[in-house]
Amino acid sequence: MNHRLDRSQAHYEWNNALPPRLTIAPGDTVVLRDPGRRRRLYKSTSTHEDVINRGPFRGHPLTGPVRVEARVPATRWWSRFSR
DSSP: OEEEEOSSSOBOSOOTTSOOSEEEOTTOEEEEOOHHHHHTOOOTTOOHHHHHHTOSOOOOOBOOOEEETTOOTTOOOOOOOOO
8 A cells, every 4th residue: 555644744853652643554655755855944055053043953854653563573674765
């Protein structure tokens, strides 16, 4: 089955207490959209001062989390990143 997870809800920490936004079965395909790109936090011309002036640092925005049902430990994960 194919799934899409949009970038409308970002979170800012690796935390397994966060509830999954999506639950999938092994073998499913998921397309995740990067929330950081849309928010345009930085550009290729950004400087150290841009980072400092941004305000309190909340971390890199992440999409997810995604829960995989019936996952067997030590199974392989395949990822493909594209623009």
